[in-house]
Amino acid sequence: MRFPMRKFLSYYKPYLTLFLAILACAFVVSAAALVFPLLVRHITKDVLTGDLSVALRGVYWIGGLMLVLIAVQNAGNYFVDYKGHLVGARMERDLRGELFAHMQQLGFGFYDKEKTGQLMSRITNDLLLVSELYHHGPEDYVKYFVRFAGAFAVLFMINAPLTIAVFCFLPVMGALSLYFNKRLNRAMRTNKERIADVNAQVEDSLAGIRAVQSFAGERVEIEKFNRENDRFLDSRRNTYKAEALFYNSFETIIQLISVTVIVFGSAGIVRQTLDLADLITFLLYVGYMIEPVQRLTHMSTQLQEGITGFQRFHELMSIRPAIANVPDARILTDIRGEIEFRRVTFRYEEPLSPVFRDLSLRVLPGEYVALVGPSGVGKTTLCSLIPRFYEASSGEVLLDGVNVRHLELQSLRGSVGVVQQDVYLFAGTVMDNIRYGDPSASDEAVVAAAKRAHAHEFITSLPQGYLSEIGQRGVKLSGGQKQRLSIARVFLKNPPVLIFDEATSALDNESESIVKASLDALAQGRTTIVVAHRLSTIRNAGRIIVLTKDGIAEQGAHEELLARDGSYARLYAKQFQLA
Numbered sequence: 001m002r003f004p005m006r007k008f009l010s011y012y013k014p015y016l017t018l019f020l021a022i023l024a025c026a027f028v029v030s031a032a033a034l035v036f037p038l039l040v041r042h043i044t045k046d047v048l049t050g051d052l053s054v055a056l057r058g059v060y061w062i063g064g065l066m067l068v069l070i071a072v073q074n075a076g077n078y079f080v081d082y083k084g085h086l087v088g089a090r091m092e093r094d095l096r097g098e099l100f101a102h103m104q105q106l107g108f109g110f111y112d113k114e115k116t117g118q119l120m121s122r123i124t125n126d127l128l129l130v131s132e133l134y135h136h137g138p139e140d141y142v143k144y145f146v147r148f149a150g151a152f153a154v155l156f157m158i159n160a161p162l163t164i165a166v167f168c169f170l171p172v173m174g175a176l177s178l179y180f181n182k183r184l185n186r187a188m189r190t191n192k193e194r195i196a197d198v199n200a201q202v203e204d205s206l207a208g209i210r211a212v213q214s215f216a217g218e219r220v221e222i223e224k225f226n227r228e229n230d231r232f233l234d235s236r237r238n239t240y241k242a243e244a245l246f247y248n249s250f251e252t253i254i255q256l257i258s259v260t261v262i263v264f265g266s267a268g269i270v271r272q273t274l275d276l277a278d279l280i281t282f283l284l285y286v287g288y289m290i291e292p293v294q295r296l297t298h299m300s301t302q303l304q305e306g307i308t309g310f311q312r313f314h315e316l317m318s319i320r321p322a323i324a325n326v327p328d329a330r331i332l333t334d335i336r337g338e339i340e341f342r343r344v345t346f347r348y349e350e351p352l353s354p355v356f357r358d359l360s361l362r363v364l365p366g367e368y369v370a371l372v373g374p375s376g377v378g379k380t381t382l383c384s385l386i387p388r389f390y391e392a393s394s395g396e397v398l399l400d401g402v403n404v405r406h407l408e409l410q411s412l413r414g415s416v417g418v419v420q421q422d423v424y425l426f427a428g429t430v431m432d433n434i435r436y437g438d439p440s441a442s443d444e445a446v447v448a449a450a451k452r453a454h455a456h457e458f459i460t461s462l463p464q465g466y467l468s469e470i471g472q473r474g475v476k477l478s479g480g481q482k483q484r485l486s487i488a489r490v491f492l493k494n495p496p497v498l499i500f501d502e503a504t505s506a507l508d509n510e511s512e513s514i515v516k517a518s519l520d521a522l523a524q525g526r527t528t529i530v531v532a533h534r535l536s537t538i539r540n541a542g543r544i545i546v547l548t549k550d551g552i553a554e555q556g557a558h559e560e561l562l563a564r565d566g567s568y569a570r571l572y573a574k575q576f577q578l579a
């Protein structure tokens with residue numbers, strides 16, 4: 001993939017003035033650093049060897065100038081460090097905000113394929129690397145270029161042959177730096193993979209600790225863990241070896257350069273082509289020339305990581321949401337709640353075979369319909385086509401006679417209330433979680449919804465009632481309690497269409513009957529489709545639709561279907577036997 005340079009640069013735009021000021025400052029600071037050795041040279045060469053009666057004044061002058069330089073350098077560095085990082089962090093914030101908002105638009109189909117952990121790492125780690133590149137990249141290039149070019153020019157003026165001799169070492173250092181850059185990068189990548197394996201192993205073993213202990217599998221888990229732990233150690237051994245080799249080869253070359261300068265410089269003094277002051281200056285400046293080459297490894301890693309991070313960001317940003325509003329999407333008001341599937345075929349992805357073909361079904365406004373059928377036959381999938389969580393592969397899904405593709409997404413989803421199998425509760429209070437159904441609802445309205453969902457009683461018995469924290473660190477709720485909170489959410493939302501996907505995991509009889517009572521209350525006056533796993537839940541449904549892998553096998557009221565002695569009767573008998 002080509003690097004999207006234009007896009008990359010566009011993020012500088014809001015901070016361009018500040019950013020240019022930072023670069024200018026980095027330039028001044030580096031140039032000021034170059035003056036220092038020149039002043040030392042001036043003292044040793046001119047002031048101390050000239051008229052000693054005025055020398056002291058000269059020394060003080062130079063001392064004063066050095067103080068000014070120190071002030072300029074440190075104030076400048078403070079500005080570059082602080083504001084530079086801040087600009088980087090702001091750009092990172094912008095990228096992250098944009099990415100998160102974009103991720104909110106991507107549909108179920110996208111999240112079916114992506115791993116949450118990886119997406120999280122893109123939004124945190126990747127962008128951290130991009131921000132490093134954004135501010136450190138240009139700043140470092142300016143800084144090191146000025147130092148290198150300045151030092152080279154001064155040294156060349158002082159003694160060209162010695163400068164060229166030193167210069168000859170630099171390509172070797174550059175090549176070494178780039179070679180080790182590759183090797184170290186590879187080693188670091190392996191390190192990251194191995195530590196990720198260790199993490200995955202810890203996660204797997206700890207998340208499954210109940211299974212581990214009930215199968216007395218501790219020893220097996222410890223062995224698996226130690227294997228990963230040892231692999232991590234091996235990869236670190238390789239990294240340290242490469243690092244030690246790199247730093248010491250570099251150090252050797254630096255020492256060789258010093259020896260060259262000292263030997264050839266001293267020879268120059270003997271031959272009177274160089275004086276002592278120049279030799280000292282030389283030694284002081286050589287570092288300025290070497291440092292940029294030494295930093296090549298770091299800079300190219302930074303560049304590579306930043307570029308890859310940005311490419312991955314761009315890749316994600318370029319994914320167009322599969323489900324979006326059509327140009328003149330309609331907003332329906334006063335929805336009656338009629339739902340129709342017209343010869344709908346649906347498959348999740350191309351190579352997969354369709355979940356159902358040519359399926360037609362009509363649900364009248366206010367009707368209470370139950371969908372039953374063997375596990376995996378597509379009941380949940382069918383329902384998810386109504387709020388357009390997925391798009392029908394062919395055929396039409398209609399709400400009040402309008403194809404859902406032509407409806408404005410927010411208004412479509414606003415008019416369909418979904419209670420999912422696995423209710424997701426956000427970190428926050430019970431109150432906040434119910435209010436998710438209608439963010440503008442008052443506390444009283446939330447309590448009223450909870451009462452209608454038969455949730456008020458258990459909520460008030462929690463330690464902090466409606467203000468109890470739930471989610472990862474909060475109180476734990478049972479499956480039935482979660483479903484009732486979800487029902488309360490939908491009460492608040494008050495949509496004309498309700499989809500209730502019954503939890504697959506069995507609830508005990510008591511919670512099941514409370515959930516059932518809440519559902520019945522919620523279904524009043526709405527078109528309701530219940531995906532039922534327990535046939536006891538739906539005995540009083542107006543119509544029961546039996547879905548099999550060949551489509552709708554039969555439909556009708558409970559007694560009617562039993563009398564027919566077909567698929568429903570068989571399902572019923574099976575569940576009855578199991579119970």
Ligand SMILES: Nc1ncnc2c1ncn2[C@@H]1O[C@H](COP(=O)(O)OP(=O)(O)OP(=O)(O)O)[C@@H](O)[C@H]1O
Nearest residue numbers: 112348355374375376377378379380381382504533
């Ligand atoms: N996101 C998905 N991507 C690909 N295939 C899927 C996806 N979700 C479900 N499926 C497959 O589609 C089929 C129908 O699944 P669905 O969850 O709709 O069945 P269901 O009748 O609701 O099952 P259950 O009664 O067990 O909840 C199954 O074969 C399932 O493996």
